[in-house]
Amino acid sequence: MPERAIGIDLGTSNSCVAIREGDTTTVLANTYGERTTASVVFFQEGGSISVGNAARAGLIHDPIRTIASAKRLMGRFYGSEEVKKAQAICSYKIAEGDSHGVVIEIGDEQFTVPEISAMILREMKTVAETQIGESISKAVITVPAYFNDNQRQATKDAGRIAGLEVLRILNEPTAAALAYGFGKGLNQKVAVWDLGGGTFDISILEIGDDVFEVLATCGDTFLGGDDFDDRVIDLLADEFLSKHNIRLRNDPFAFEKLKVAAEGAKRALSTEDDVEIRIPDVIAGPDGQPLSIERTLTTGEYAKLVHDLIQRTFVVCDAALAQAGEVARDLDGVILVGGPTRLPLIRDAVSQYFQQELKSDVDPDEVVAIGAAIFATSLVNPTSDDAFLLDVTPLSLRIGVAGGLAESIIERNTPVPIEQTRRFTTFKDYQESVDIRVYQGESRNAQENELLGQFMFSGFEKARRGEVSIDITFEINVDGIVEVKAKDVSTGEQASTRITLSAGLSEGDIESIIQSQRTDRVASTLSQPTQGGRPAHTDEALAPDQALQPVEGAKPKTKSVKSKPTLMGDDLLPESDDLLEREGLEDVKLTPAAIDPTPGGKITAVDEDLTITAPTLDEPDAKELEEELFERPGTDLEGPGDDETKA
Amino acid sequence: MADLAPTEITALAAILGELDYYQLFHLRYDAKPSDIKRAYHATSRVFHPDSNRHHQPEIRRAIDEISKRISEAYSILRNPRRRTAYDQQITAKAGVRMQLAEAEAAGSRKQTEAREGRTPQGRQYFNLASANLRQGDFDSAVRNLQTAVAFEPDNAFFKEQLAQARKKWDAKRP
Ligand SMILES: Nc1ncnc2c1ncn2[C@@H]1O[C@H](COP(=O)(O)OP(=O)(O)OP(=O)(O)O)[C@@H](O)[C@H]1O
Ligand SMILES: [Mg+2]
Numbered sequence: 001m002p003e004r005a006i007g008i009d010l011g012t013s014n015s016c017v018a019i020r021e022g023d024t025t026t027v028l029a030n031t032y033g034e035r036t037t038a039s040v041v042f043f044q045e046g047g048s049i050s051v052g053n054a055a056r057a058g059l060i061h062d063p064i065r066t067i068a069s070a071k072r073l074m075g076r077f078y079g080s081e082e083v084k085k086a087q088a089i090c091s092y093k094i095a096e097g098d099s100h101g102v103v104i105e106i107g108d109e110q111f112t113v114p115e116i117s118a119m120i121l122r123e124m125k126t127v128a129e130t131q132i133g134e135s136i137s138k139a140v141i142t143v144p145a146y147f148n149d150n151q152r153q154a155t156k157d158a159g160r161i162a163g164l165e166v167l168r169i170l171n172e173p174t175a176a177a178l179a180y181g182f183g184k185g186l187n188q189k190v191a192v193w194d195l196g197g198g199t200f201d202i203s204i205l206e207i208g209d210d211v212f213e214v215l216a217t218c219g220d221t222f223l224g225g226d227d228f229d230d231r232v233i234d235l236l237a238d239e240f241l242s243k244h245n246i247r248l249r250n251d252p253f254a255f256e257k258l259k260v261a262a263e264g265a266k267r268a269l270s271t272e273d274d275v276e277i278r279i280p281d282v283i284a285g286p287d288g289q290p291l292s293i294e295r296t297l298t299t300g301e302y303a304k305l306v307h308d309l310i311q312r313t314f315v316v317c318d319a320a321l322a323q324a325g326e327v328a329r330d331l332d333g334v335i336l337v338g339g340p341t342r343l344p345l346i347r348d349a350v351s352q353y354f355q356q357e358l359k360s361d362v363d364p365d366e367v368v369a370i371g372a373a374i375f376a377t378s379l380v381n382p383t384s385d386d387a388f389l390l391d392v393t394p395l396s397l398r399i400g401v402a403g404g405l406a407e408s409i410i411e412r413n414t415p416v417p418i419e420q421t422r423r424f425t426t427f428k429d430y431q432e433s434v435d436i437r438v439y440q441g442e443s444r445n446a447q448e449n450e451l452l453g454q455f456m457f458s459g460f461e462k463a464r465r466g467e468v469s470i471d472i473t474f475e476i477n478v479d480g481i482v483e484v485k486a487k488d489v490s491t492g493e494q495a496s497t498r499i500t501l502s503a504g505l506s507e508g509d510i511e512s513i514i515q516s517q518r519t520d521r522v523a524s525t526l527s528q529p530t531q532g533g534r535p536a537h538t539d540e541a542l543a544p545d546q547a548l549q550p551v552e553g554a555k556p557k558t559k560s561v562k563s564k565p566t567l568m569g570d571d572l573l574p575e576s577d578d579l580l581e582r583e584g585l586e587d588v589k590l591t592p593a594a595i596d597p598t599p600g601g602k603i604t605a606v607d608e609d610l611t612i613t614a615p616t617l618d619e620p621d622a623k624e625l626e627e628e629l630f631e632r633p634g635t636d637l638e639g640p641g642d643d644e645t646k647a
Numbered sequence: 648m649a650d651l652a653p654t655e656i657t658a659l660a661a662i663l664g665e666l667d668y669y670q671l672f673h674l675r676y677d678a679k680p681s682d683i684k685r686a687y688h689a690t691s692r693v694f695h696p697d698s699n700r701h702h703q704p705e706i707r708r709a710i711d712e713i714s715k716r717i718s719e720a721y722s723i724l725r726n727p728r729r730r731t732a733y734d735q736q737i738t739a740k741a742g743v744r745m746q747l748a749e750a751e752a753a754g755s756r757k758q759t760e761a762r763e764g765r766t767p768q769g770r771q772y773f774n775l776a777s778a779n780l781r782q783g784d785f786d787s788a789v790r791n792l793q794t795a796v797a798f799e800p801d802n803a804f805f806k807e808q809l810a811q812a813r814k815k816w817d818a819k820r821p
Contacts, residue, residue: 211688379700388692409748415718417696417711420746475715478696 003380005138005167006128007175007372010121010155012071012224013197013339015039016366017124018373019132025179025373027366028131036365037127039197041067041119043106051123063091063256065106069226070116072198073102074158075150075504077451082222089230091252101504114154114505115513118161125162139164140376142368144199145171146219146394148440148450149482154504156479161513167379169479172196173203174214174391175371176337180362181207182374182387188332189215190359191320193350194368195313196338198224202317204324204331213390216323216413218316223309225266225340231305232262236277236293244291246283254283265297270342274298303345310349317353323413329355337364390415393476398449400437406446409474419475423489426460426468433458436472438484457486651693653706659694660709667743668720668733676734680725687721722747728754761804769798773805776812785816 006028009016014036018027027035032053042050042058043065050058058066072086078096087094095110097103103110121141128136141164143155152169159166173192181188187208194201201219205212236258237248248254261279268275275297281290321328334354340346341364351358378386392413398406399422409420424434435456441449460468469489476482505513669676672686692698694717699710723729723745732753733745764770772795779788792809799805 208688211692213688379697382698382701388688388695388697390688390691390695407748408751411747411751414722414747417715418718418722419715420719420748422746422748 002377003138004132004134004136005140005373005376005380006125006136007140007142007170007369007374007376008121008124009142009172009175009369009372010071010117010124010158011036011039011196011368012069012199012226013039014365015120015124016369017128018366018369019128020373020377025370027369028128030127031130037120037123039068039071039120041070041116043067043109049119051119059256060253060260063252064093067092067104067106067116069198070104070113070120072222072226073104073113074117075113075148075152075154076102078102085222089226091256098509099504111518112505112509112513114158114161115518117155117158121158121162121164125164137163137165138167138376138380140168140170140175140372140379141166142170142172142175142372143480144194144196144219144221145173145201145203145214145217146199146221147480148221148395149452149480150450150504151221152480156481157505157510160510163514167376169481170372170375170389171201171203171214171217171391171394171480172368173201173217173337174205174212174389175369175375176335176362176367177203177205177207177212177371178374178387178389179367179371180333180335180359181212182210182371183385185209189326189330190333190335191317191328191331191354192335192337193313193317193341194337195340195346196224198222198226200224200313200316202313202320204320204326210385210387211390212387214392215326216320217392217394218320218323219394220312220316223312225263225338227309228266228306228340229259229262231309232265232297232302233258235305236262236279236295239295240282240291240293244285246285246291248283251283257282261293266302266340266343269297269299269302270344299345306345310346314349314353328353331356333359335359335362335367337362337367339365391478391480392416393418393480395440395450396442397474397476397482398439398441398446399472399474400439400446404446405444406437406439406441406449410476412442414476416476416480417478419473421471421473424470424472425466426463427465429464430462431465431468432460434470436484436486438474438482440482452482453484455484455486457488460488651699653702656694656699656702656706656709656713660712663712663716665743667737668724671716671720672724674724678724683721683724687717687725690717716744719744719747723750726750726754728757732757761802764795764799764805765802766798769795769802769805772798773808776808780812785812785819788812789816 004019004021007018007020015038016027016036018025020026029035030037030052034053037052038056040052040055040059042055042062044050044058045062045065055066059068069086069090073083073094076083076086077100078094079100083094083102093105095103095105097110097112101112103112104116121139125136125139139159141155141159143152147155156166156169173194176192176194177190180190180192189204189206192201192203192205194203199219199221200223201217203217204215206215207213233249233255240246240248248258257279261277265275265277277293277295277297279293282293283291285291317328331354334350334356336347336350336358341350347358374387375389393410393416394412396408396412397410398408401407409422410418426434433456435454437446437454438452439446439449440452443449457470457472460470471487471489473485473487474482475485663671669678672678672683672690674682674686678686691714694710694713696707696710696714699707702710723733729745729747729750732750735753736742736745764773772791776788776791776795779785779791789809789812792805792812796802796805796809
């Protein structure tokens with residue numbers, strides 16, 4: 001009996017699950033017979049939680065307890081632009097959590113974003129189990145290709161919380177290309193243009209003899225159908241303001257009604273030339289009388305409203321094509337993915353941009369889940385005619401250096417898995433530590449990139465300058481997840497420590513969430529083979545601090561690599577900011593944090609000494625510190641890989 | 648699918664540090680870009696983690712090392728600038744691995760060197776020739792470029808400039 005594994009497209013608006021059995025791949029419908037399930041979670045008063053289409057009702061009736069588009073918040077820092085934008089368009093309460101992350105507040109409960117996503121994933125798992133009639137634990141979960149490490153890690157965490165073994169985090173456009181080309185023996189270069197609810201991705205792939213090689217991928221993780229709706233909401237709200245002098249955006253109920261109307265109008269425009277928008281009783285007027293909106297929206301008007309959004313996608317396409325070394329009209333096909341691609345307005349613009357007809361034999365809502373299912377099956381039951389994927393990292397991986405700059409270590413669109421090593425050496429006598437920041441992004445200016453993590457490497461032997469060498473190894477695995485290893489070469493300390501740079505949940509956090517079963521309260525209309533009806537929660541079980549507290553003894557902002565209390569808390573990273581300094585290309589120096597080593601208390605160079613601190617989002621202090629680490633000159637002469645091959 | 652024996656995998660992992668990227672891909676040093684791509688696909692199919700999930704953890708670790716090296720090799724060899732820098736490194740027997748950032752830096756350094764000259768004399772005569780060209784003095788330009796090329800016989804940019812100056816000089820000659 002071949003092993004079973006499902007493919008899940010965890011979308012911003014809708015999620016879809018599929019399975020491959022024998023030669024056919026099937027999208028599994030939920031009990032409503034719907035082939036996609038709304039990515040919406042509704043926390044009903046009284047404690048039960050509904051997910052999917054049943055939860056949609058909550059959007060109108062109880063918007064502050066109904067979570068939609070949570071994917072936009074995955075792996076984001078609270079202070080980020082993206083979170084601010086989400087706050088502007090979401091009625092539910094987004095607050096700051098541990099490690100500068102995001103939590104969603106429902107009454108007096110707090111949920112992390114991976115927990116919300118886990119509820120959706122669990123629902124998809126249940127949909128599949130109900131259809132198939134047996135329990136399933138393995139899945140490939142897709143993410144936008146342009147997701148960074150934090151977002152991928154958060155998605156993987158969500159899978160684990162949902163009780164899934166995540167076989168792979170797969171890029172959505174790659175999955176779509178797989179669904180399109182699998183088993184057809186194609187030799188083609190194609191573009192996948194994927195505009196979903198919240199994200200835009202473009203990937204250029206070469207398909208040949210069932211090898212799917214991604215040549216380049218680019219995207220915008222904050223551009224999707226939601227933004228199109230927002231334009232219509234603005235229009236309606238502005239008109240309403242000038243007519244009635246009432247701000248609809250300030251009222252969560254009215255705002256949700258606008259959102260529903262805007263979304264409905266968009267859908268209508270995918271089949272009609274104009275649409276009648278009618279919102280009776282959008283809000284009560286000054287005398288308590290119901291006020292309404294009635295208006296016709298034409299395709300022409302709509303085109304103007306969203307013109308710049310569509311153009312933004314083409315700027316991204318230009319970059320992807322340039323990186324792939326391809327020209328639009330030379331491609332053999334363009335595959336459209338995502339709900340908004342049903343709009344003729346969009347299809348025409350894309351067709352014009354690529355100067356060719358579009359492939360119309362793929363279902364834009366299901367193709368990603370189908371590709372994920374094909375891949376999931378090939379991972380658990382390898383056969384000789386499997387499709388084979390060669391993917392790339394979407395963003396450059398960088399290390400912070402002086403002057404607020406970030407040097408690229410692994411460029412974007414480099415194939416994965418990949419590993420690169422840099423050797424550093426101490427600059428000062430008896431230097432004990434060095435603090436390292438890792439970024440992802442395309443800017444030389446450190447702050448314009450996403451800070452993945454910051455860690456301190458410490459506990460060097462007492463030695464004179466230059467006598468301590470550290471190899472720092474950056475690795476990106478096939479999931480696109482980043483790991484950094486640091487190794488003290490000089491002491492012969494062979495402990496090579498692996499550091500997972502996760503700004504989100506720690507191992508301990510995930511464990512305690514799973515144990516608390518706080519995400520299992522879903523009162524799905526579906527049968528729940530595993531959990532059954534969970535009793536309403538008790539207060540302790542839901543106390544946010546408790547559930548989210550990282551490893552005991554560790555301060556919330558500091559995660560230790562091992563589950564042992566860390567020796568170095570925040571206090572050892574005072575104004576840690578600007579540690580890294582740069583002088584010329586060949587001569588990267590690292591300046592450690594200004595650390596006053598504990599008198600007498602020598603910190604030994606063992607794994608436990610490594611700490612990852614949650615990235616500080618404040619401006620780095622540009623002041624130059626005297627202590628520095630130099631990248632060892634002449635590294636290249638020694639062959640950077642020497643140590644590794646011996647190991 | 649991969650029917651590799653675990654011993655083949657560990658054997659390759661053990662000598663990984665001695666193989667240059669061409670050897671890793673079983674390629675000749677003058678391989679064409681299309682050969683490089685084909686070799687990348689073929690080698691990846693055999694050693695990619697996806698094709699080797701069924702092995703023991705120890706073998707999978709070896710697979711990880713090999714597949715990471717394959718990506719690195721491809722990233723260097725598929726890019727002409729990086730490949731040139733790499734070819735020089737292995738010719739000089741200065742190691743079989745090259746970090747991507749290093750290859751980039753070496754590549755762009757080479758480009759500037761080619762444009763401006765790598766030796767002081769090369770630069771000096773090239774600058775003289777440029778001034779001659781601006782003044783339309785092709786005779787002197789050719790002479791100075793010849794001298795520049797004498798100092799840097801491998802500078803393709805100088806040679807190309809010389810060829811062009813000669814053409815112009817020929818065209819002008821009565
Ligand atoms: N017929 C239609 N015409 C226009 N837009 C539509 C139509 N159907 C769905 N949409 C829009 O498509 C978007 C959702 O697309 P989709 O389901 O592909 O996104 P997703 O996969 O959930 O998101 P993402 O891939 O960004 O995570 C929503 O903005 C929705 O309003
Ligand atoms: Mg999608």
